[in-house]
Amino acid sequence: MESTKFSPITKLSKEEVDRKWWEIGDFFRRNSLWMLMYCTGCCAIELPPAMTSAYDMERLGMGPMATPRQADVLLVTGYLSLKTLRRVIYTYEQMSEPKYIVGFGSCTINGGIYHDSHVVINQLDQYIPVDTYVAGCMPNTEAVMNGFIDLMSLIKNKKADGWKRYKENYEWYKKNQIDSLGEVQVHDEYHQ
Amino acid sequence: MTNTINNVEFVRNLVEDNYKVNKTEVIDQYQVSFEVEKEEVHRLLAQLRSEGWIQMSYLSAIDWIADNEFELVYIVFNWEKPVYIQVRTRLDRDNPVMESIMPIHPGCKYYEREAHEYFGIEFPGNPDFHKPLILEDWDDMPPLRKDFDPRAYSDAHFSSREYPETHENTLGQESKVAQRESRMARVFKVGKGGKK
Amino acid sequence: MREMKLFLGPQHPGMHGNASVHLFVDGDIIKRSYLLPGMLHRGFEKGMERHSWVNNISLIPRVCVVEPDINEMAFAMGVEKLAGIEVPERAHWIRMIVLELARISIHLMAYGGLGGPTGNYTLMYHAHADRNTILNIFEKISGHRVYHQYIVPGGVRKDLPIGIEEDIHEFLNDLESRYTEYRDLGIENPSIQARINDTIMLPAHVVWELGVTGVGMRSAVGKAYDIRKVMPYARYDQVEFDVPTGTYSDATCRIDIKLQELVQCIGIIRQCLEKMPKGEVRVPFGKGQSMRWTVPAGHVYSVVESSRGEFGYYMVSDGGTHPYRVGVRGASYPQGLLGIEKYLPGTRIDDAALWIDTMGVCSPEIDR
Numbered sequence: 196m197e198s199t200k201f202s203p204i205t206k207l208s209k210e211e212v213d214r215k216w217w218e219i220g221d222f223f224r225r226n227s228l229w230m231l232m233y234c235t236g237c238c239a240i241e242l243p244p245a246m247t248s249a250y251d252m253e254r255l256g257m258g259p260m261a262t263p264r265q266a267d268v269l270l271v272t273g274y275l276s277l278k279t280l281r282r283v284i285y286t287y288e289q290m291s292e293p294k295y296i297v298g299f300g301s302c303t304i305n306g307g308i309y310h311d312s313h314v315v316i317n318q319l320d321q322y323i324p325v326d327t328y329v330a331g332c333m334p335n336t337e338a339v340m341n342g343f344i345d346l347m348s349l350i351k352n353k354k355a356d357g358w359k360r361y362k363e364n365y366e367w368y369k370k371n372q373i374d375s376l377g378e379v380q381v382h383d384e385y386h387q
Numbered sequence: 388m389t390n391t392i393n394n395v396e397f398v399r400n401l402v403e404d405n406y407k408v409n410k411t412e413v414i415d416q417y418q419v420s421f422e423v424e425k426e427e428v429h430r431l432l433a434q435l436r437s438e439g440w441i442q443m444s445y446l447s448a449i450d451w452i453a454d455n456e457f458e459l460v461y462i463v464f465n466w467e468k469p470v471y472i473q474v475r476t477r478l479d480r481d482n483p484v485m486e487s488i489m490p491i492h493p494g495c496k497y498y499e500r501e502a503h504e505y506f507g508i509e510f511p512g513n514p515d516f517h518k519p520l521i522l523e524d525w526d527d528m529p530p531l532r533k534d535f536d537p538r539a540y541s542d543a544h545f546s547s548r549e550y551p552e553t554h555e556n557t558l559g560q561e562s563k564v565a566q567r568e569s570r571m572a573r574v575f576k577v578g579k580g581g582k583k
Numbered sequence: 584m585r586e587m588k589l590f591l592g593p594q595h596p597g598m599h600g601n602a603s604v605h606l607f608v609d610g611d612i613i614k615r616s617y618l619l620p621g622m623l624h625r626g627f628e629k630g631m632e633r634h635s636w637v638n639n640i641s642l643i644p645r646v647c648v649v650e651p652d653i654n655e656m657a658f659a660m661g662v663e664k665l666a667g668i669e670v671p672e673r674a675h676w677i678r679m680i681v682l683e684l685a686r687i688s689i690h691l692m693a694y695g696g697l698g699g700p701t702g703n704y705t706l707m708y709h710a711h712a713d714r715n716t717i718l719n720i721f722e723k724i725s726g727h728r729v730y731h732q733y734i735v736p737g738g739v740r741k742d743l744p745i746g747i748e749e750d751i752h753e754f755l756n757d758l759e760s761r762y763t764e765y766r767d768l769g770i771e772n773p774s775i776q777a778r779i780n781d782t783i784m785l786p787a788h789v790v791w792e793l794g795v796t797g798v799g800m801r802s803a804v805g806k807a808y809d810i811r812k813v814m815p816y817a818r819y820d821q822v823e824f825d826v827p828t829g830t831y832s833d834a835t836c837r838i839d840i841k842l843q844e845l846v847q848c849i850g851i852i853r854q855c856l857e858k859m860p861k862g863e864v865r866v867p868f869g870k871g872q873s874m875r876w877t878v879p880a881g882h883v884y885s886v887v888e889s890s891r892g893e894f895g896y897y898m899v900s901d902g903g904t905h906p907y908r909v910g911v912r913g914a915s916y917p918q919g920l921l922g923i924e925k926y927l928p929g930t931r932i933d934d935a936a937l938w939i940d941t942m943g944v945c946s947p948e949i950d951r
Contacts, residue, residue, distance in 0.1 A: 231594065232594070232595075232596045233593070233594040234600065234601055235593075235601055236623065237645060237648045237947075240648050240649065240729060241728075241729070243707075243711045243714075244711060244715045244718070246711075247707065247708045247711040247712060248708055248712050249711065249712050249715040259596070261595075261596045263594070274625065276621075276623060276624050277523065278523050278621050278622045278624070279593070279601065279622045279623070281523075282592075282593055282594075282622070286594060304548065305547060305548040306545075306547060308641070308642065308645070309625050309626075309630070310541070310547065311537055311538040311541055311630070311633065312537055312541060312625055312626040312629070313530060313537040313540040313541055313626055313629070314522070314625060315541075315625055315626070316545045317541070317545045317546065317547040317548065318545070318546060318547055318548045321546055332730075333728075333729055333730070336728075371546075374544070375544055375545055375546075377524050377526075378524075412882075414664070414881075414882070414883055415664065417814050418883070418884065420882065441791045442791065442794055442796070443794045444794070444884075444893065444895065444912060445895060445897060445910065445912045447897065447910045449899055449907070460882075460897065462884055466808045466813060469813045469814050471884055471886075473882070473884065492794070493792050493793070493921075494792060494793045494917050494921055496921060497916070497920040497921060498916075505628075520620065520621065521620055521621035521624050521950060522621065522624070523621065530626065530629060531628060531629060535629075537626060537629055537630075537633075538633075
C-alpha cells in the first residue's frame with residue numbers, strides 16, 4: 196500500500212551533488228587561505244607589516260605555512276630571475292590542489308624596470324598561471340590587503356581556476372618554460 | 388687619528404721610490420691610485436700588507452674596448468692610517484690571465500670568481516675559478532663585456548606582454564571635437580539675439 | 584663517517600632573503616657548507632651603463648631592499664666628487680637624519696629577525712610594528728615608503744615638510760621608553776640565551792683574513808673602526824656619538840652592539856634637529872636639459888658606513904652622459920660567501936640561520 200502523506204523524494208544527479216559540496220568547500224577555502232613563506236624578490240618587504248599587527252591579515256583568515264605540501268596560495272613577490280623561476284616552478288608543482296597564485300608588483304606584469312635585463316623574465320603567466328595581480332613598484336600595504344580580498348571574491352565567483360588551466364594546457368606551459376629557461380631540472384654543482 | 392696629508396705623502400714616498408709607477412692620481416685626502424705593470428702587483432700588495440694595509444675592500448675589472456685592454460683594480464685600506472689605495476694594471480683583452488693573489492689576501496677568492504664569470508679573465512692559483520657562481524647554465528659570452536647587448540638577448544629569449552592599440556570609445560563619451568562644436572553653436576546662437 | 588646533504592633552501596621559515604645554504608651534516612654537526620648566491624641576480628651593473636646619470640637615481644635604491652638610502656648616498660657622493668660641486672649646508676643635515684632613521688629601521692628588523700630561527704614571534708611583531716611607524720615618516724618626507732629616491736647628487740630633492748619634527752620626536756621618545764622591554768624580550772630572555780651565548784664565535788685573525796667589516800669587525804677587534812669616525816662625511820664630525828665595541832665575539836655580543844648603536848642613533852637625530860640651519864637644499868650638477876648632464880672623466884671609490892659594514896660604489900666616468908662602469912661592493916659579501924664556507928663547519932644546523940642574522944648577510948647586495 197502506498198502512503199499518501201509524503202511526496203516522492205527527488206534524486207539529484209551526481210554532478211549537482213558534487214557542485215554543492217564544492218561550493219561549501221569554497222566557503223571554507225576562501226576564509227582560511229594559508230600562504231607559503233617564500234620571499235622571492237623585493238616586494239616581500241611589504242609582507243611583514245601585513246602579517247604582523249600593523250595591518251593584520253589574520254583577521255582575513257590568512258596565516259603563514261612552512262611547507263608547500265600544505266599551503267594554499269603562493270605569493271610571487273617581485274621580479275623573477277632565471278634561477279629563482281626554476282625553483283618556483285619546482286615548488287608550485289609540489290603544492291596540492293586547489294592552489295592559487297598572486298603576482299605582486301609590476302615586474303610580474305610586464306618586466307617592470309628590468310625589462311631589458313638578460314636574466315629577468317618579462318611576463319609571468321607564460322610559465323605558471325596567475326590568478327590576480329597587485330600593481331605598483333612597490334605596492335602599498337593597503338594595496339596588498341586589497342589584493343587578498345580580490346582573490347577571495349574570485350574564489351567565491353568560481354573564477355580562480357589557474358590550477359585547472361595548468362593541467363589542461365600543460366604542454367604549452369612546458370614548451371614556454373623550456374624555451375626560456377633551458378631546462379627546469381635544478382642542476383648546480385651541489386646537487387650532484 | 389694621524390694627520391691625513393702626511394698619510395698620503397707617506398704612501399706616495401713608499402710606492403714611488405721602490406716601484407715603477409706609470410701614473411699616480413691623488414683623488415682627495417683619503418684616496419690615492421697607482422697604475423703599475425702586471426708583474427709588480429704581487430710584490431706591491433705584499434709590501435703594503437706588511438705596512439698595515441691589511442683589509443682587501445674590492446677587486447674588479449673594467450673593459451676598455453677602444454684600447455683593446457682590460458683594467459684590473461685592487462682596493463686596499465688601513466684603519467690606522469686611513470687612505471684607500473687603488474692598484475691598477477692593464478691586461479691584454481684577447482688573452483687575459485693574471486696570477487691569483489690568494490696567498491696574500493685569502494678573501495679575494497670569490498671576487499676573482501665573479502670577475503671570471505663576468506669578463507672571462509683567468510686566475511690560475513685560485514682552485515675553482517672556472518665554476519659558475521651567480522649565473523646558471525649560461526651559454527653566451529661573458530655578460531659585462533661591452534659587446535654584449537642585454538636588450539637583444541631579452542627580446543630573443545623572453546616574450547613580453549603585448550598591449551593592444553585600439554582607439555575605441557568604450558565609455559560612450561562624446562568626442563572632444565563634437566563637444567567644442569556644440570558649445571560654439573550655442574554661443575553664436577545667443578550672440579545673434581536668441582529667438583527671432 | 585657518513586654525511587647527509589641538507590638544503591637550508593630558499594624556501595624556509597627561518598631564512599632571511601632568497602639565498603640557499605647547502606649543508607653536509609653528520610648527525611647535528613655541520614661538516615661542509617656553501618652558500619648558493621644568484622637567485623636575486625638582475626644584471627645591475629650592466630643596467631646602470633644603459634641609463635643616464637640622472638636616470639640612474641631611480642634604479643640605484645633597488646640594490647638593497649631593506650636599507651635603500653645608503654645606495655643613494657654613495658652614488659651621490661661619488662658624482663659630487665667627480666663633478667667637483669659643493670652641497671648646501673642644510674642638505675648635509677637632512678641627509679644625516681634620513682640615514683640614521685634608516686639605520687634604526689634595519690637594526691629593528693635584524694633584532695626582530697631573531698624571531699624566525701628561535702621561534703620567538705612576539706619579538707618580531709613588536710619590531711615590525713615600530714618599523715611601520717618609520718616607514719610612515721618616510722612616506723611623509725619623500726612620498727614612498729620603501730624606495731625614497733630622495734638623496735640625489737647635488738643635495739636632497741626637496742625640503743622637509745612642516746610638522747615632521749613633532750612626529751620624529753614623538754616616535755623617538757616612544758622607542759626610548761620601551762627599550763628595556765625590548766631587551767627583556769630578546770637578549771635577557773633565558774630561553775633565547777641558551778641559543779646565543781657562546782655560539783658562532785668570530786676570532787680576531789679571521790676578520791683580517793676575510794675582510795669582514797661592520798659589527799662583526801668591531802665585536803672581535805675591540806677598536807672603534809667606523810667610517811663615520813675615521814673618514815667623516817656629511818657633518819658627522821660635528822655631532823657627538825660613541826661607537827660600541829667588544830672583544831668576545833659571540834652572537835650575544837654582536838646583538839648587544841646593535842642595540843647600543845640604536846640608542847646612539849636616537850641621540851644623533853636629536854642633535855641634528857637642533858643644529859640644522861635654514862637655507863636651500865639642492866644645486867644642479869650640470870647645464871642644460873637634465874637628461875644630457877655629463878660628468879667629467881675620472882675614477883672614484885665612494886664609501887658609506889651601513890649597518891652591515893663598509894658599502895662602496897666604484898664609479899668610472901669617461902666624460903659622457905652615461906656611466907662607463909659602476910661596481911658595487913656589497914657590505915656582506917665577505918661574511919656571506921667565504922665566511923660560510925670556512926667558519927660555519929663545526930657548528931650545529933640551527934646556528935646556520937643565526938649566523939646569517941647576526942652577521943647581517945643581505946642576499947640582494949651579494950647578487951646585485
